[in-house]
Structure formats: structure tokens, C-alpha cells
Amino acid sequence: MKYLRQLKIAVLYPENGTGSTLDRNNRIAVFLFAVLPGLSPNFNSFILLGSMVWGLYCLAMGRLSLSLSKSDRLVATGMSVYPLVMIASIFVNPPYSEELDWIFRLLPFFAVWLVLPRMRQSPNGSLVPLFILGAGIGMIVTFLFSLLQIMFLMERAEAGTSNAALLGVIGVLFGGIALLNVQSPKSVEQRIAILGYAAGLGCVLLSGTRSAWLVIPIHIVIFLWYFRKHSFHLSLRSLAITGSLLFAGLIALGSGQILHRIEALQENMASLERSDGEVTSLSARFALYKGAVSAISKDPLTGYGPQNRMASVLAELPESIRPQLTYSHVHNGFLTAGIDAGIFGIAALSLMLATPVMGAWRKEAGPGRDLAIALALLLVSSYVITGSFGIMFNQKALDPIFAYLVALICVDRGSTGFVPVVRN
Template sequence: MKYFKQLMIEALYPGNGAVSAHDRNNGIAVFLFAILPGLSPNFNAFILLASMLWGAFSLATGRLALNLSRSDRLVAIGMSMYPLVMIASIVINPPYSEVPDWIFRLLPFFSIWLILPRMRQSPDGRLVPLFILGAGIGMIATFLLSLLQIAFLMDRPEGGTTNAALLGIIGILFGGIALLNLQSPKSMEQRIAILGYAAGLGCVLLSGTRSAWLVIPVHIVIFLWFFRKRGFHLSLRSLAITGSLLFVGLVALGSGPVLHRIQELQENLTSLESTDGQITSLSARFALYKGALSAISKDPLTGYGPQNRMTSVLAELPDNIRPQLSFTHVHNGFLTAGIDAGVFGIAALSLMLLTPVIGAWRKEAGPGRDLAIALALLLFSSYVITGSFGIMFNQKALDPIFAYMVALICTDRGSIRFAPVVSS
């Protein structure tokens, strides 16, 4: 309890004066943003929108200056290309009744211009540790909520999200972020790191998000690189014992949902040979991919606009299966971008996905750069792998998370050393 009391002091009362007031607000926003994705992702969108409005007001009134570095501007332009290409596609493809709604959905991708100057008002090295610690706490709370949902006989828990797959994506990303706190010298933060990662994996397994399972080995490679370079304070013996116990617990808890989803996949593969016209999760994806590729080949330059996305895809499919494909996207982020805005949409999406890696890579050498690269690779791999089999963007939870994390990755200088959130 003493640690958490000190944590509240560090988050709420970092100091006095005008700069510290900015720092306090930044700390609260970043900490809550890391805790909330699995509990109530709508609040993440609210935090981002509020930060954007306050940033715009501060820049307009001269309270803050748009003093972005050359690297910052490169990242911000890379982020902005995607929404600009999508807006152009929306404008040139009627009907126009949904134009304001789609433009509003794209606003988070412009946020780095407004929130990065605000984040820079905090001392270097303060916000990222808060975010990593908050990710661990949020994952533990999300996992407990998911267990409660399982107890009430939900087949696939959703946490505080509205979709089990979304819980899996958030679990794999924020669980991975939480584990980075193994480098903290504080024993409590190390425990939260291990429990947060285990909780994130628990959410992934219980949710049955198969695409998120594919991310796990990639994240392990990232951890091996990062901890081999930066090290951690936990003894190998303690890590082995703790990890083994948690692994056994996760296997015991998640084996049922995992086996069920594997069996379901096998049944779907078998049903592909059937000719009775029954649509399964797997056959629906194949049909959507086929329709999307056919539609893109007919209009590869401008696309059809997101407002015409599914209409264009379904027009390429047989009449008998169209009523069974009631989706809003084609379960592949790159194909979705191709339908929306052609090859320019795919190129803009690819550039935006690389912006966190570019922002981290261009930092000066040092521990801050290594941590930023680890965060960027966790973010990039989570979105690319899960988004290649499901939703990637144009989602009210995933869009703010990506945009906010890109700004956070750019915040610190590369030479900054990691410091625990509670130092005393």
C-alpha cells in the first residue's frame, strides 16, 4: 500500500509552478491512457480528443510553441498521409452523406501535431515509465474482469471492450508493454511487470483471438533483444520460478478456450471442401479477400472510398453468400486500405505503420532509444500481425491507441536513462 500511495503522489503532485502543472496533467493523462484500453477504450478516445483540443488551444494562444524537430515532423507527416489520402478518396467517391462522419473518425491520426508539444512540457524520461507501469496495472484489472465474465458463462470474454478480438489485440500489446518494466530497480514494479504480462497473455488466451497468438513469438524475440542489451534487475532464478508458475497457471486456465478455437479452426478447414454454401469464420475471410482483390484490380488507383467499402467487395461475390457477410471491413487492414483508396491507400497505411519505428530509430543512441525501439516494435508487430487477419484501423479504440503511442515514443531523447516511477 505504501508503494501505491507514493505512486499517487508521483502522478498527481510532481512539483509546483506552471511547468509542473503541465507535467501533472500529462502524467495523469498518460497513466490513465495506459490503464483503460481493456477496461473502457472509449475513455482512451476521450483522453486523446481532450488532449488534442487543449493542445490546439494552447498553440493558438501561444501558451505552447510548435517546436517539433526534423524527426518529429517526419513522423507527423508520415502519420498525416494516411488520413489525407483517405479524405481525398472520400471526396472523389460519392455518395457524400457520410463524409463528415468519416473525416471525424480520421482526426486521431493528426493528433501528433497537437499533443507532442504538450507532452514535451514534462521532463524527459517521466511519461514513458508511467505508461509502462499503467499498462501492467490495467492488464491485471482487465484480466480479473475477464475472469468474472467467464464465471458468468461468457464463451469469449470481452473485458471492458465490445469485442473479444479487440480484447486479444489489447492484451497482447499492453501485456508486452508491461513486461518492459522488468528493467525497473523497484521490486514492486517488477512484480507488476510480470503479473501484467501474464494477465495480458491470459486475456489473449481466454478471448480466443488466434491472430494475437501469432504475435507472441515475435514479441519474445523483441524481449530477448531488449533485455539482452539493457538487462533487468530480477535474478534469473526468480524469473525462472515465477515464469514457470505463471506459465502453468495460464496453461491450466487457457487450455480450454485454446483447444476449442483450434478445434473450431479444424472444422472450418474441413468445411471449405463442402458445397452446401455454409459460411464459417474462415470461409468468410477467404470470400472477403477474394472480393477485395477483385475490386481493387478494377480500380487500383483511387479505390472506392470507405463509405463504399463493403458494397464494392460484395458486388464481386456470388449472390447466395452476400447476405451472410455482414461485416464492416474485409478482415485485412491492407486490403481494406486498398478498397478505400487503392494503391495510394496501401502505401499510406504502410508508411503510417512504420512511423513509430522511424521515430524511435532516429533518436540519438542511448537507453532511451533502445526503450523507444522496443515500444515501437511491440506496437508495429501487434498491429501488422493481428490487422492482417482482422481489423487494423477505422476502429474507435485502436486508432487512438496507435496515434497516442506514436507521440509518446517521440517524446524523450535517446540518451535518457530509464527511471522507476517511484524512486524513493
């Protein structure tokens, strides 16, 4: 309880000085953004939109200046290319349908221009540790929520996301971010880091999101790279014992869900060999991939526009299976971008995925640069791997998370050292 009181003070009552009110608002926004994704991702959209509107107001009124570095402008421009290409594809591919709605969905990708100047009003090195801590706390609460769902309500956990696959992406990403807090000298924050990571993996297992399982070994490689360069205050023996116990508990808890999803995959693969016309999750994906590749090959330059996405894909498939493919995307982010805007869409998507790593890599050498690179690699690997088998962007929860994290990766100098959230 003492630590919670200290955390409240650290978030709500930052050091006095010029810009302290804006600093406090930044801290509240960053902390809530890290805690809420698995509980109510719609609030992340509200936080990002509110930050963008307030940033625009402050820039217009002269309360903030758009003093972005060359690296910041490169990242912001790389983020902006994707929505601009998609907006262009909307208007060069009639018939038009809900174009304003599609444009509104793309607004989060312009966030770096408006959110980063606001974040820079907080002391250097103060927001990223707070976000990492919030990610751990949020994952612990989300896991408890997911566990109750599995025990009493659902076959696959969704927590507050209303989508099991979305929970899997959030769990593997925010659980990985939470583990970075093992480097904190505060024992309480170390425990939150380990429990937060275990809780994130628990969410992945309970959600049954198989594509998110593939991200875990990639994240382990990132952790090995990062922690070999930066010592942490937890003994290796204590970490090994704690990790082993948590891992055994997670396997015992999620074994039923793991076996169920593996059996479902085996059944889907077996159905591919039959010719009874049954459409399963796996066969639907293959059909969508085939239709998408065929459609892209017919119009590789401009695509069809997001408003015509599924109509163009389904037109390439037999009429017998079209009614059973009631999806809004083709379960592959790159193919979806190709359908929407052709090769320019795929190129713009690839550039946007590279911007977090570019922003982190271009920092001056130091611990802040290493932490930014770790965050960027965790973010990009989570989106690329899960997005290659499901949805990547054009989603009301995943888009704000990506944009906000890109701004957060840019905010600190490379020479900035890691400090605990609660210092006294």
C-alpha cells in the same frame, strides 16, 4: 498500500516548477490511457480528443510552441498522409455517405502535431515509465474482469471492450509493454511487470483471438533483443521460476478456450472442403479477400472510398452469400486500405505503420532510443499481425491507441535512461 500512496503522489503531485500543472495533467492522462484500454477503450478516445483540443487551444493562445524537431515533423507528416489520402478518396468516389463521420474518425491520426508539444512540458523521461507501469496495472485488472466473464457470463472474454478480438489485440500489446518494467530497480514494479505480462497473455487466451496468439513469439524475440542490451535487477533464476509458474497457470486456465478455438478452426477448414454453401468465419474471410482483390484490380488507383467499401467488395461475390457477410471491413487492414483508396491507400498505410520505428530509430544513441525501438516494434508487430486477419484501423479504440503511442515514442531523448516511477 505504501507503494500505492507513493504512486498517487508521483502522478498527482509532480515536482514544483514552471509548467507543473501541465505536467500533472500529462501524468494523469498518460497513466489513465495505459490503464483503461481493456476496461473502457472509449475513454482512450476521450483522453486523446481532449488532449488534442487542449493542445490546439494552447498553441493558438501562445502558451505552447510548435517546436518539433526534424524527426518529430517527419513522424507527424507520415501519420498525416494516411488520413489525408482517405479523406481525398471520400470526395473522389461518389456517392457520398456520412462523409463527416468518416472524416471525424480519421482525426486521431493528426494527434502527434497537437499532443507531442504538450507531452514535452513534462520532465524528460518521466512519462514513458509511467505509461509502462499503467499498462501492467491495467492488464491485471482487465484479466480479473475477463476471468469473471468466462466463469459466469461468456464463452469468449471481452472485458470492457465489447469485442473479444479487440481484447486480444489490447492484451498482447499492453501486456508486452508492461513487461518492459522488469528493468525497474523497484521490486514492486518488477512484480507488476511480470503479472501484467501474464495477465495480458491471459486476456489473449481467454478472448480466443487466434491472430493475437501469433504475435506472442514475435514479442519474445523483441524482448530477447532488448533485455540482452539492458540488464535488469531481477535474478534470472527468480524470473525463470516465476515465469514458469505463471505460464503453467495460464495454460491450465486457458486450455479450454485454446482447445475450443482450435477445434473451431478445424471445423471451419473442414467446411471449406464441403460444397453445402455453409459460411463460416474462415470461409467468410476467404470470400472477403477474394472480393477485395477483385475489386482493387478493377480500380487500383483511387479505390472506392470508405463509404463504398463493402458495397464494392460484395459486388464481386455471388448473391447467395452476400446476406451472410455483414461486416464493415474485409478482415485485412492492407486490403481494406486498398479498397478505400487503391494503391495510394496501401502505401499511406504502410508509411504510417513505419512511423513509430522511424521516430525511434532517428533518436540519438542511448537507453532511451533502445526503449523507444522496443515500444515501436511491440506496437507495429501487434497491429500488422492481428490486422492482417482482422481489423487494423478505422476503429474507435485502436486508432487512438496507435496515435497516442506514436507521440509517446517520440517524446524522450535517445540518451534518456530509464527511471522508476516511484523513486523514494
